[in-house]
Amino acid sequence: MLSTVIPPLVLTLFNFTVTFEWIDYINTTETNNTNIMKTAIVKAFGTEAPDADLKQMDITRREVLEKDVEIDILFCGVCHSDLHTARNEWHGTVYPNVPGHEIVGRISKVGDKVTQFKVGDLAAVGCMVDSCRECEQCRKGSEQYCEKGNIQTYNGHDRHLNKQTFGGYSERIVVDEDFVLRVPENLDLAATAPLLCAGVTTWSPLKHWNVGEGHKVGIVGIGGLGHMGVKLAKARGAHVVVITTSPSKVEDAKRLGADEVILSTDKEQMKAHTNTLNFILDCVSADHDLNAYMRLLKVDGTLALVGAPEHPLPVAAFSLIPGRKSLAGSTIGSIKETQEMLDFCGQHNIVSDIELIKIQDINQAYERLLKGDVKYRFVIDMKSLKG
Ligand SMILES: [Zn+2]
Numbered sequence: 001m002l003s004t005v006i007p008p009l010v011l012t013l014f015n016f017t018v019t020f021e022w023i024d025y026i027n028t029t030e031t032n033n034t035n036i037m038k039t040a041i042v043k044a045f046g047t048e049a050p051d052a053d054l055k056q057m058d059i060t061r062r063e064v065l066e067k068d069v070e071i072d073i074l075f076c077g078v079c080h081s082d083l084h085t086a087r088n089e090w091h092g093t094v095y096p097n098v099p100g101h102e103i104v105g106r107i108s109k110v111g112d113k114v115t116q117f118k119v120g121d122l123a124a125v126g127c128m129v130d131s132c133r134e135c136e137q138c139r140k141g142s143e144q145y146c147e148k149g150n151i152q153t154y155n156g157h158d159r160h161l162n163k164q165t166f167g168g169y170s171e172r173i174v175v176d177e178d179f180v181l182r183v184p185e186n187l188d189l190a191a192t193a194p195l196l197c198a199g200v201t202t203w204s205p206l207k208h209w210n211v212g213e214g215h216k217v218g219i220v221g222i223g224g225l226g227h228m229g230v231k232l233a234k235a236r237g238a239h240v241v242v243i244t245t246s247p248s249k250v251e252d253a254k255r256l257g258a259d260e261v262i263l264s265t266d267k268e269q270m271k272a273h274t275n276t277l278n279f280i281l282d283c284v285s286a287d288h289d290l291n292a293y294m295r296l297l298k299v300d301g302t303l304a305l306v307g308a309p310e311h312p313l314p315v316a317a318f319s320l321i322p323g324r325k326s327l328a329g330s331t332i333g334s335i336k337e338t339q340e341m342l343d344f345c346g347q348h349n350i351v352s353d354i355e356l357i358k359i360q361d362i363n364q365a366y367e368r369l370l371k372g373d374v375k376y377r378f379v380i381d382m383k384s385l386k387g
């Protein structure tokens with residue numbers, strides 16, 4: 001009797017275990033399966049290989065979940081990171097790749113539990129679309145430093161569709177409302193797009209190091225980042241000193257708001273500004289001599305890197321020790337900081353200097369970007385993708 005009872009029991013237990021794991025697997029698959037989750041085909045511009053041009057393609061986006069908003073993209077800025085990622089220069093690009101993380105548009109759909117936005121609102125998305133929400137950094141509102149890594153707007157891992165995220169070179173995007181920004185109505189929309197990366201990347205360190213009235217701040221390099229750094233530091237009340245290698249940028253730096261301009265190639269000018277700056281925002285992504293810039297800092301001054309040169313930059317200990325100086329870095333900004341920056345730009349009427357392009361001109365724009373031939377940000381008019 002016993003022998004006939006035991007085998008079914010074991011079998012049942014065994015079956016239960018197997019079934020349990022199987023159900024678990026099915027559930028995971030359900031949330032990650034594009035066939036089960038409602039999705040839509042969206043027109044985009046992207047690339048299929050590091051050495052291929054960007055071209056029109058179709059991508060899959062999820063339909064709005066209860067906390068999602070869908071944004072019809074009006075403008076998308078062109079950041080140097082787009083080019084680095086499209087060409088796999090930082091490695092780890094998953095293809096196809098659709099870049100773009102300076103996104104401005106209008107909300108076309110909202111999920112049932114969305115509370116902060118409604119259809120028709122202007123909205124923006126920057127460099128990240130999600131994070132773990134549980135780690136120390138996420139809990140204190142520094143999602144950009146999520147200990148598990150924030151989910152990047154493109155080439156990140158979309159946990160809903162279980163594939164790579166696709167950026168703003170597309171008709172529309174679906175994002176959890178917690179990672180969506182409000183856009184001041186008074187700003188030029190196309191020129192607002194670059195605030196979502198270049199703006200907040202320079203704002204966050206200026207805010208973190210309390211740069212403002214009574215401070216002398218150096219901005220090294222006038223490009224997409226640097227030109228926003230000048231505008232924002234000036235509007236925060238600081239005395240702004242631009243440090244550039246290009247004599248051709250002196251007048252433009254002043255137009256952007258610089259109080260003084262130093263040509264870094266002129267030793268006398270550099271010497272005259274020794275020990276004068278409280279803070280330096282270094283926006284240069286080419287190799288350069290940090291020691292020369294550290295000499296410009298006062299005691300307790302900080303140089304923060306936001307540009308990312310390819311090779312390590314040597315720093316002499318005696319560039320730091322005698323003046324108790326700090327060398328630091330900073331990446332993008334939190335959602336809260338991004339909103340603060342956008343609101344601040346609305347109040348002070350600050351936008352980026354841009355050149356508006358059609359999506360069909362993106363490959364030529366990348367070539368010009370490589371030569372620094374843009375003042376100071378390309379922005380794609382996304383109407384061109386619809387047309
Ligand atoms: Zn960027």
Ligand SMILES: [Zn+2]
Nearest residue numbers: 132135138146
């Ligand atoms: Zn986290």
